[in-house]
Amino acid sequence: MSEPSALPYTDTKPVGAADFYTAINATFRFVFARFGREGLRRYWADLGSRYHAPVSQRWAKGGLPAVAQYWREFFAAEPGGEVEVHEQNNEVRLEVRRCPAIAHLRAQGREIVPYFCQHCYFVGEAMAQPAGLSLRVCGGGGSCSQVFRPAVSELAPQNLEDIATLS
């Protein structure tokens, strides 16, 4: 019998359609244009804490192994990414060698919103907090590191300058 999926939602196709990355990019541009930087951060935080609430519940129950399994299955369902997921030393580390979204948007010649990579922090942190975890992101623009640790750890606040701004 196969293991239950770590993803809360299932689809009939194994990998998502890459063209949807253009809609994600356009949505960020639209929300920023209407509501500014704080409004976009509110959108991301609401997306993380509300839409992704089922994921947070699984992480709260399953801890870091559930976090690692979620990201393994998540990136397996995203087209064109190269991502390693390591669970060690009381943390889960994502080494994003090739971000599937940035790769597709560049291949399509799209203008990527400059703050695109910040969504990984704001959405991910909002997903992590209800599970007693915290996220730090470093890099961006096609490759980055993302680390989930228990929120009780001595963690420096996220420095947004550690996340690449795209031009």
Add this chain to the structure above:
Amino acid sequence: MIGCYDFCGHYEWTFAWLEQQGGHELVREYWAKAISEDSQRHAAAEIIPHGFEGMKRYWGHTLAEEAADHVMTAREDVYRIDMRQCPSKGFLLRNGLEQYRDYCDHCMGWIGPLMKKAGFVIDHEHNHCGQCWWEIRRADDPKAPSGPGELSGAQDVRLMPQWKSPRMDLYERSLDADDKTTLP
């Protein structure tokens, strides 16, 4: 990261978030600006200059990528899609996701403004269960939509046993998501 595997889920959630922030007009503006003009600019690049040929290329690619169970019928005066199992609405139904009151409106919300620019009008009907049909004609062609089976034969979605649902939305020569008749 938010991804494309569950895109339809957070896309639908976003409609409700935008409506909460700025009302129905903001959702309409999102479909027209963010989706029609920005995200789907590759559709405009095919359809505005190339008309029906561009429609065939655009939907041929995108519906194949989304693994949609559909039938396309192209004649020299009309382009028709019978969507027998919408992958997008199907994802929401299978996963019990419903934050916005009528997800299906988003298609007319972005395709309508594009077809207006391209010089076409749309006849369309959806049943909110993952089935719909579209007929796109030149704006100066007064022809009424086809009858069931007339254009796409046995593949016409209106001949499926599950076609009629308790809530049917009908668009007649329309280009606007709100320009519809809801049939009981």
